[in-house]
Amino acid sequence: MxxxxxxxxxxxxxxxxxxxxxxxxxxxxxxxxxxxxxxxxxxxxxxxxxxxxxxxxxxxxYNQFRFKARGKYHIMVCRGTACHVKGSLSALRLVEDCLKIKAGDTTRDGLFSIEVVVCMGACGLAPVISLNGECHAKVTPEKLKNLVEELKLKETK
Amino acid sequence: MLNIEVNGKAVQANQGETILQVLTRQGIKVPTLCHLPGLAPSGACRMCVVEVEGAPSLIPSCSYPAADGMKIKTNTPQILSARKAIVELLLSNHPQDCLYCIRGGDCDLQRLAKQHGIRNRVFSGERVRREKDTSSPSIVRDPEKCILCGKCVRVCEEVQNVSAIDFIHRGNKTVIGTAYNQGLNVSSCINCGQCVLVCPTAALSEKSHVNDVLKVLSAPGKYVVVQHAPAVSVSIAEEFNYKPGTDIDGKMTAALRKVGFKKVFDTSFTADLTIMEEGSELVKRATGGGVLPMFTSCSPGWIKFVEQFYPEFIPNLSTCKSPQQMMGALIKSFFAEREKIDPANIVSVSIMPCTAKKFECGRPEMGRNSHSDVDYVLTTREFAELLRITGVDPSVLEPETPDTPFGERSSAGKMFGASGGVMEAAVRSAYFLITGGEMPKYTIQELRGMKGSKELRVKAGKIELGAAVVSGLGAARKLMEEIKAGRSDLQFIEVMTCPGGCINGGGQPLRADIEAVKARMNTLHQIDKDAPLRVSHKNTQVKRLYEEFLGAPLGHKSHELLHTHYNKRDVLA
CATH class of the missing domain: 1.10.10 (Arc Repressor Mutant, subunit A)
Structure with missing residues (x-):
């Protein structure tokens, strides 16, 4: 449709x-x-x-509305209290730097988009991100960087 | 009647009045930033706080009704420090470039900072960098200078019913912007400039052409002519410290010559011409079964409003160009031929009370052979700036008269500057066109005054017409909806985009209150009262123009030069 x-x-x-x-x-x-x-x-x-x-x-x-189409890979970074304490701000900055876009944006090739969410209800696993609805627990900067680079590589092949 | 106490003194107030209204009447000037007289208060800026005995905190006087027995204090240390803090906080995020700012020396924020004795930067917040929006041909938006008072949003919505701009985002990310933060040029903005008039800072200003005009004035081989609109001579004086409503028509003409314009023409001349064309068009439509009601087409903001919001009414718009564009077309055709000047070397400048005229002169249909009929439009404010830059002081000059062949005007043409003026002029001449005689009494009191909507039934011989005059597009929209719903007793409707007409146009001197606007209007009516020539059809230069060049109203030449067409417009609205 x-x-x-x-x-x-x-x-x-x-x-x-x-x-x-x-x-x-x-x-x-x-x-x-x-x-x-x-x-x-x-x-x-x-x-x-x-x-x-x-x-x-x-x-x-309202934060809930987006004004750009989601990318093929939609990354949601949790910025709730527990994740914040566990360093979600640097996780967010890292993803933003890797993709050269800000939260709420979509890369020009339409592959990636970033969204900030307030809590995913998985505070025990903080910091949490979700990739197309799939949760990634206790992310570290290395883990995140690898994740993004892998996806990028996959798309260039 | 309410009995209240202000600073220990007994004062009477009316039921329903706000504290601010009472204080203003008492001669106590309470500072405000977001207050707009005549509109519902928004209470956003908190500058107007006062102390009310028994209230837990300071009270915004603009939005709080006076109540019986209220004890008000207006200048306790607590109030003054609260107000000062508000200004200091606004300044924390404000560019410190007053020396270079278009509103430097004429800025409400600057004035308040001075009034509150702010001598250093107390808070330094993060400076937000935002791009200027220069996409519009008429209005420049500089979001960095915006203090979010919201006046522009309210004027655009509540007065003009356009709502091109609104608050976008939330909290400290809030900006004023169009839908999707697009440029004003693709928005539903109709370029009226009412937002510029209410803006306390330089967040909104007209797109200036002063430098372009200065450049062509000294360019070799250019023949620079100027026309000035009817509403300018009664308002420009305010920029030179005359009291509102002072007419300096002759001195202004002299000043324009001093600045270096080769010819000075009076747009009221083409206003008379408009009446001949538009009056004939009306009579033709009324007697020949044309589309009625007919709307006037002098006000370019209104034209864009119809094109984008009411395209089904485009056939109702008079095909006459506005007086500015008629003058432009005549300058580069009749005048150029007569004086044997190549139209390519003529630069046609106009002084208008209007920001939308800048948009109008750039419309693609307003020119021939890739020459615009009008090259540059200066607002009244820019004109004052031009005079200051060139060091011409109109107050010391001897009055002069405008140039032939477009210098004579009737007072009917002059009245185009006030709401109801076009109608009054049209009725006077339509009466003549229909009956062949003159009206027993020219003045039509019902069409005068600041009311947004005025109506009259006009009788001329066997023809009776329903006439309506609206100013301010909010009032226009209301009438349009009535007509859409089936109202059919109106045949001729004058619409002015700005409330009160051109005398309150978006290009007029800043900080004019309703009294100043009324004074300008009264002056135009006084000019009419004293004038020897009060009807357009007796203007001898207009008659001669028809004899020598145009032929007859609505004739072939007129059609080519003085009439135009309109198109449905898709905007982001």
């Missing part, structure tokens, strides 16, 4: 929605597409008769 019709379908499901439905609509779009595209913002704005700037303003207020 193309991008267009997914958003249209979601909006059709909210036929007489008013502005109070903005967050559920955005959540559904993100669920379906993995992110909130510019096109989606314009469509939601027309559907709710609200300015696009307002939709974007509301969406950016």
């Amino acid at each position: 193309s991008t267009q019709t997914k958003v249209d379908k979601i909006l059709a499901g909210h036929a007489f929605a008013k502005r109070d439905k903005i967050i559920p609509i955005l959540q559904e779009i993100q669920e379906a597409e993995g992110y909130i595209s510019q096109n989606a913002v314009v469509k939601v704005s027309r559907h709710l008769s609200m300015p696009a700037s307002k939709i974007y303003g509301v969406a950016t207020f």
Whole structure:
């Protein structure tokens, strides 16, 4: 199903929605597409008769929304309290440096994206990252670097 | 009536008034940054805090209603230190480049820092680096200078109903921006510049063309001519310490010659011409079954508004170009031919109360043979800057008159500068076009004043027209929705983008309050009252232009030079 019709379908499901439905609509779009595209913002704005700037303003207020498509490899770095104490900040910096993007971004080749999450509920295994939903426990800088380099290598082959 | 106490003195207040309103009436000037008179308070900046006896903390006076028995103090050490701290915190993240800043010496933040005796940097926060947005032909946004007071967002939303910008992100990452942080040029911004008028710092300013104009003024082989809009002569004086509403038309013309412009033309002349064309168009539409209601097309912000939000109403827009563009087209055709100057060597500058005119003159359809009809637009503020740079002081000059062939004007054309003026001028001439006689009384009081929406039924001979005048696009949108819902008693509608019309345009002198705007309006009406020539169709230079060059209104030449078309516009909205 193309991008267009997914958003249209979601909006059709909210036929007489008013502005109070903005967050559920955005959540559904993100669920379906993995992110909130510019096109989606314009469509939601027309559907709710609200300015696009307002939709974007509301969406950016919340950490849960992404504005770039996820990469093939989506890395989530936990920045919860336990992970923070165990050094998740340096883990995040390392991933950012390796991929030359910031959290919330996607590499230009569309392979990698980084997201910061607040807690994955695995505090006993801190620091934790997740790669496409698969958890990696007690990551060290070396482990992380190897993981990323392996993926990069795999893609260049 | 409420009895309250201010600094130990008994004071009376009205039910529903905010503390700030009471204090202002008492002559106590409470500092504010985010307060916008006339709009609902946002209480964002906290500059206006006062002490209320019994309250657990300081109270923002802009958003707190006065109550009976309230005891208010306005300048205790606690208040002063709280206000000072707010300014110090705002400065912690602010570029320290006042010397180079466009608002240097005319900045609310700078003024507050001075008023609160801030002499050194108390907090130094991390300086956030953000790129300027120079994508718009009219307005420059510099997010580094933004203090997030939110006035621009509120004006854009609540007054203009455009909402091109909003708060993006959250907490210390908050910025003001467009959807997806795109450039203003692809946003729904209509370039009206009302945001510039309310911005306390240089986060928003007009795109300046002063240097370009200075350059062409001294360029060899260039013939630089200038036109000035009706609303400029009644506002430019404020930049030179005259009181609001002072008209310095003649001195301004003299100053323009001193600066080095070869010819000075009055845009009110083409306003008269617009009336001839637009009036004829209206009569033709009304009698020939054309699309009605017809909307005026002088205000470029409004035109973009229709193109992007109401494209189905494009056929309702008058095809007449705005007076600025009519003048531009005539300068590079009729005038160039008459004076035997190659249009390529003519540089056409216009002085406008408007930032959207900068956008308008760059529209691709506004020119011929790859020459723009108008090359540079200066706002009233930039014009004042040009005069200061060149050292020309209009106050000491003897008044002069504008140049032929575009120098004569009726006071009807001059009134284009105020909301209702186009309608009043059009009614006067339409009456003549329909009946062949003059109106018994020219002044139409119902169309005057600062109200956002004014209506009148006009009778001329057998024809009766429903006329409406709206200013401020919020008011315009309301009327558009009524028409969309089936309202059909209106035939001619004047729309001005800015509330009150061009006298309150986005290019006008800063820090003008509603009283100053009213003073400018009153002056235009006074000019009309005193004028010997009060109708556009009696302007002899306009008549001669038709005889020598254009033929008749709506004729072939007119169509080629004075009329245009509009296109549906896709914007990020």
